[in-house]
Amino acid sequence: MTTQTEVGTTLKPFVLSDSTGTEFRFPTGRPALLCFVHEECQTCALSLPLIEATHRAFGAAVDVWAIGQDTPGNAMLVERHGLTLPMLDDDALAVSFAYDLDTVPAIFLADGSGKLLRSFVGFGRVDWQDLVADLVSISSLPGPEIRWDGFPESRPGCGSRSVEPMIAERLFAEAEGSPLRARRIEIGSGDDEHEFLFDQGLTDGLPVVPPTPERVLRMLGGTRRDSQEVVAIVPPNLAPVTVEKVAINAVMAGCRPEYLPVVLTAVEAMCTDEFNIHGVSATTMGATPAMIVNGPIRNRIGMNSGLGALGAGNRPNATIGRAIRLVLRNVGGAKTGGTERSTLASPAKFTLTFAEWEERSPWSPYHVDHGFQREDSVVTLFAATGGPSMIVDQTSRTARQLGGSLGMVIEAIAHPRARGPQEMLVVLCPEHLDTITRDGWTKQDLLDRIQEVSAKPLRDLLADETSGVGIPLARFGPDGPTEEQLSQMVPKFASTDNIHLVVAGSDAGKFTSVFQGWASGPRGSMVVSRKIEEV
Structure with missing residues (x-):
C-alpha cells in the first residue's frame, strides 16, 4: 500500500542520531532508503531482514537507514536482527509526525535531493520486489539474493506511535505550523x-x-x-x-x-x-x-x-x-x-x-x-x-x-x-x-x-439621627422640603x-x-x- 505522500514530493529534511550520538542528515546528496519501524510491530520484524539485505547490497551507493520510534526498542531490534545498517532514533516522534505516518513499517525511497521516488506501508511482496529493482537501476549494483517465496504476499502494518492518543496532540502542538504562539514554560521533572x-x-x-x-x-x-x-x-x-x-x-x-x-x-x-x-x-x-x-x-x-x-x-x-x-x-x-x-x-x-x-x-x-x-x-x-x-x-x-x-x-x-x-x-x-x-x-x-x-415617600428617605444614609436636607435649601415634596413617592x-x-x-x-x-x-x-x- 502506498503512503499518502505523492511521488515527486520533496520529503522534509531532518537530523537524527544513532545510539552512539552520531548525527545523520537527510537529504544526503545520495539516494536514500528511509525505513520507519517500531519494535512491537510484527510486520516491522518481517521487513527488517529485507531492509538489512538492501543495506548490504546497495549501501555503497544508497544510504539505507532504519528509523526507530522507541529508544529501548531500537536497541532490541538491532540485537535481535543483527542489523549493521544505521538505526536512527526518532523516540521524540518529530520526524514520524512530519512525515504524516499512521502506519509502520513505512518505506520511502528518495533521490539525492530528497525527492520521493517510491513509498509504501505495511508489507507487500510485490512492493519489495519493485523496490529492489529500482535500487538495482539506481545503483548499478547487483541485487541481494532473496527467497521471495519465504515471504507472505502481503501483511498489514501497525499503528505508528505518532498517531497514538495524547502523543499526536503533543506532536501537533510542538510542530512547525502549530497555532500555538504563547510563551512556553518548562518545569523541572521534580517540581509540582x-x-x-x-x-x-x-x-x-x-x-x-x-x-x-x-x-x-x-x-x-x-x-x-x-x-x-x-x-x-x-x-x-x-x-x-x-x-x-x-x-x-x-x-x-x-x-x-x-x-x-x-x-x-x-x-x-x-x-x-x-x-x-x-x-x-x-x-x-x-x-x-x-x-x-x-x-x-x-x-x-x-x-x-x-x-x-x-x-x-x-x-x-x-x-x-x-x-x-x-x-x-x-x-x-x-x-x-x-x-x-x-x-x-x-x-x-x-x-x-x-x-x-x-x-x-x-x-x-x-x-x-x-x-x-x-x-x-x-x-x-x-x-x-x-x-x-x-x-x-x-x-x-x-x-x-x-x-x-x-x-x-x-x-x-x-x-x-x-x-x-x-x-x-x-x-x-x-x-x-x-x-x-x-x-x-x-x-x-x-x-x-x-x-x-x-x-417610599421622600420623608422616609431623609438622612436623620437614626441613620446618616439618605437624601441630605441641604439639597432642598435653607427652608427644607415642602410638605408636597415630603409626600412625593421616590x-x-x-x-x-x-x-x-x-x-x-x-x-x-x-x-x-x-x-x-x-x-x-x-x-x-x-x-x-x-x-x-x-x-
Missing part, C-alpha cells in the same frame, strides 16, 4: 506543576489544570476562530488577549472545548466600555461579573438552570465564570492588593454563571426581551456586588401579595434609603413563578409591582428596566434570590448581552 502555577500567581487560590500544549490545542478545537485573533483588550493593564490565551485560561479553569464559544463571547462582553470591568474589579464594593446564558447552547453543553443552579456541582456553570476571572487576572492583571481593592469581596469572585430555565417559564426569556431571537445563544454580564440574597415567601397565594414581598425585600438591598443609579438581578424560582402566572400576570406586571412597593429604581429578571432553580421551594448591582449607567457598569458564535 500545581504548586508552580500557584507560586507564579497564575491561580485564583484554587488549583488549576496545567495548560499543556495538548490541552490548549484540544480547547482550540471548540472554535472556528483563528488562535491569534485578538478577542479584546483586557483592563487594567489594557493587555490584548488572543483566542489562544483565552483557551489557555479556559483549560486552567477546567472548561471543556465546547464551552469555549461562551467564554470567548463573555470575555468580549466583559471588556466593553459599557460593562467597565476596570471599575467593576477595582471598586471597594466587591463587584464581579455575574453571567446568565440563554438559548440552545445551555442544553448543548449541559448547563444547570434548575436544582442548585447557583451552586456547585455543574461543570460548565463552575468553569465558564472561572475562566473569565482567570483571563481578567492573568492577562489583565487584576489581582487582589493591586487594582483589585474589594473591602470584603465575595465567593462570587471565583465564579458566578448559570443558565435561565427558559422551558419552565411561559414568559419570553431574558435574551428575547432584549432584542435577540429565541434560537440565538446569548451570554449576559451583570455587575453584581452582593447576593444571592434569599427572599422567603411560602405563604403568599396571589401575584399581588408575592410581588409585594419581593418589593419589600428588594427595597432594603444596599440600604432601605438607597435610591438612584442602581440595578438588580432577580432569579425567580419556579414555585414563585407559578404563583405569579396563575393570576395571569406578565413579567412587566411583576416588575411594576416591585417598583410600586419599593417606592422609586427604588430609575426604571423597571433596571430590574433584570430571569427564571431558574428547583421546582420545589419558594425561595427567590436577588443580586445587588454596582453603580449603573455610564458612570458605572451597564448590563451587556452578546450573541455567542458557535462552532
Whole structure:
C-alpha cells in the first residue's frame, strides 16, 4: 500500500542520531532508503531482514537507514536482527509526525535531493520486489539474493506511535505550523506543576489544570476562530488577549472545548466600555461579573438552570465564570492588593454563571426581551456586588401579595434609603413563578409591582439621627422640603428596566434570590448581552 505522500514530493529534511550520538542528515546528496519501524510491530520484524539485505547490497551507493520510534526498542531490534545498517532514533516522534505516518513499517525511497521516488506501508511482496529493482537501476549494483517465496504476499502494518492518543496532540502542538504562539514554560521533572502555577500567581487560590500544549490545542478545537485573533483588550493593564490565551485560561479553569464559544463571547462582553470591568474589579464594593446564558447552547453543553443552579456541582456553570476571572487576572492583571481593592469581596469572585430555565417559564426569556431571537445563544454580564440574597415567601397565594414581598425585600438591598443609579438581578424560582402566572400576570406586571412597593415617600428617605444614609436636607435649601415634596413617592429604581429578571432553580421551594448591582449607567457598569458564535 502506498503512503499518502505523492511521488515527486520533496520529503522534509531532518537530523537524527544513532545510539552512539552520531548525527545523520537527510537529504544526503545520495539516494536514500528511509525505513520507519517500531519494535512491537510484527510486520516491522518481517521487513527488517529485507531492509538489512538492501543495506548490504546497495549501501555503497544508497544510504539505507532504519528509523526507530522507541529508544529501548531500537536497541532490541538491532540485537535481535543483527542489523549493521544505521538505526536512527526518532523516540521524540518529530520526524514520524512530519512525515504524516499512521502506519509502520513505512518505506520511502528518495533521490539525492530528497525527492520521493517510491513509498509504501505495511508489507507487500510485490512492493519489495519493485523496490529492489529500482535500487538495482539506481545503483548499478547487483541485487541481494532473496527467497521471495519465504515471504507472505502481503501483511498489514501497525499503528505508528505518532498517531497514538495524547502523543499526536503533543506532536501537533510542538510542530512547525502549530497555532500555538504563547510563551512556553518548562518545569523541572521534580517540581509540582500545581504548586508552580500557584507560586507564579497564575491561580485564583484554587488549583488549576496545567495548560499543556495538548490541552490548549484540544480547547482550540471548540472554535472556528483563528488562535491569534485578538478577542479584546483586557483592563487594567489594557493587555490584548488572543483566542489562544483565552483557551489557555479556559483549560486552567477546567472548561471543556465546547464551552469555549461562551467564554470567548463573555470575555468580549466583559471588556466593553459599557460593562467597565476596570471599575467593576477595582471598586471597594466587591463587584464581579455575574453571567446568565440563554438559548440552545445551555442544553448543548449541559448547563444547570434548575436544582442548585447557583451552586456547585455543574461543570460548565463552575468553569465558564472561572475562566473569565482567570483571563481578567492573568492577562489583565487584576489581582487582589493591586487594582483589585474589594473591602470584603465575595465567593462570587471565583465564579458566578448559570443558565435561565427558559422551558419552565411561559414568559419570553431574558435574551428575547432584549432584542435577540429565541434560537440565538446569548451570554449576559451583570455587575453584581452582593447576593444571592434569599427572599422567603411560602405563604403568599396571589401575584399581588408575592410581588409585594419581593418589593419589600428588594427595597432594603444596599440600604432601605438607597435610591438612584442602581440595578438588580432577580432569579425567580419556579414555585414563585407559578404563583405569579396563575393570576395571569406578565413579567412587566411583576416588575411594576416591585417598583410600586419599593417606592417610599421622600420623608422616609431623609438622612436623620437614626441613620446618616439618605437624601441630605441641604439639597432642598435653607427652608427644607415642602410638605408636597415630603409626600412625593421616590422609586427604588430609575426604571423597571433596571430590574433584570430571569427564571431558574428547583421546582420545589419558594425561595427567590436577588443580586445587588454596582453603580449603573455610564458612570458605572451597564448590563451587556452578546450573541455567542458557535462552532
